[in-house]
Amino acid sequence: MATDFTEETATAAVVESFEKTPDPRLREILGSLTRHLHDFVRDIEPTTQEWEQAIAFLTATGQTCDATRQEFILLSDVLGVSMLVETIAQRKAARKAATDSTVLGPFHVVDSPPRELGDSIDLLGTGEPCVVTGRVVSVDGMPLPGALVDVWQCNEDGFYDVQQPDLQPLGNGRGLFTTDAEGAFLFRTIVPSYYPIPTDGPVGDLLAASERHPYRPAHIHFIAGAEGHTPVTTHIFVAGSPYLESDAVFAVKKSLVEEFSVVHDPARAAAYGVANPFRLANFDIVLQSS
Structure with missing residues (x-):
């Protein structure tokens, strides 16, 4: 696993970290998620403030869910x-x-x-x-x-x-x-x-x-x-x-x-x-x- 985390090495390092995942389907999903998510971040180049807003949005989405409402399904x-x-x-x-x-x-x-x-x-x-x-x-x-x-x-x-x-x-x-x-x-x-x-x-x-x-x-x-x-x-x-x-x-x-x-x-x-x-x-x- 790479120790020098840069824009160029980031994706490979994270994908490699999942290589020992026993379930092959889960390993495939995590690798694909990492590659697409990293490409998305490189594409839009979010500021730290925008990243914090995204985390706050996802947090609020989870907090809105209860026994009679599923906000994550609504988001999907x-x-x-x-x-x-x-x-x-x-x-x-x-x-x-x-x-x-x-x-x-x-x-x-x-x-x-x-x-x-x-x-x-x-x-x-x-x-x-x-x-x-x-x-x-x-x-x-x-x-x-x-x-x-x-x-x-x-x-x-x-x-x-x-x-x-x-x-x-x-x-x-x-x-x-x-x-x-x-x-x-x-x-x-x-x-x-x-x-x-x-x-x-x-x-x-x-x-x-x-x-x-x-x-x-x-x-x-x-x-x-x-x-x-x-x-x-x-x-x-x-x-x-x-x-x-x-x-x-x-x-x-x-x-x-x-x-x-x-x-x-x-x-x-x-x-x-x-x-x-x-x-x-x-x-x-x-x-x-x-």
Whole structure:
């Protein structure tokens, strides 16, 4: 290992220090991280004050995390890293025929309550009524009975339950469903709103400094999985929602934009157990065999 630490010898010295790392993948990651990070520092040549500001920013990001908020995931999201990881993973897994994956987001932080098919995940009785239907199938079109479908969404004002513990009961907007013999699922909810990601922390400061808006288009989150298949983390986005073209976390894919059609049919509304008129969205989830 070099003892004369200079701009020219710095990277090699640090990479060499990791050469005895027993795990080869960890050794590869640490070496690549060092090389890219050192190139970044050489490129921008930060002042000591800028370095201190960067350390303070990362420290504040960690300090903002708690049991109901993950600021580092939010930072990963707004930098496009979360979606890049998802996109690479989908390509490596050759899941081209499967449903597109997208970001987990910072609010999947509690266990979704198990619910029966047809139940409502809206515990407040407010907002525009909506029914979501779909099937979980394999890439060959075969239904996957007993698949688990985990869903979560914000309320009509753009807030998740964990953001408003005094206004929303824990579990509002969340549900864990099991598909029937045909691989089908159905739940009642409300049409979610577009909303800003949290801006009262370091990530919000970053967006303000770069004059970027914090908004996400209206969407419902899904995680679907079945035995013998690779699970998928995804969304459906409400067609026509603001910010579909400029999602703050870069998560929109055209294949995931769905019509939430207006249905004016008292008989169908009664059959679903919702007020008339209501919105109806259908989302079939295709899983790749593992």
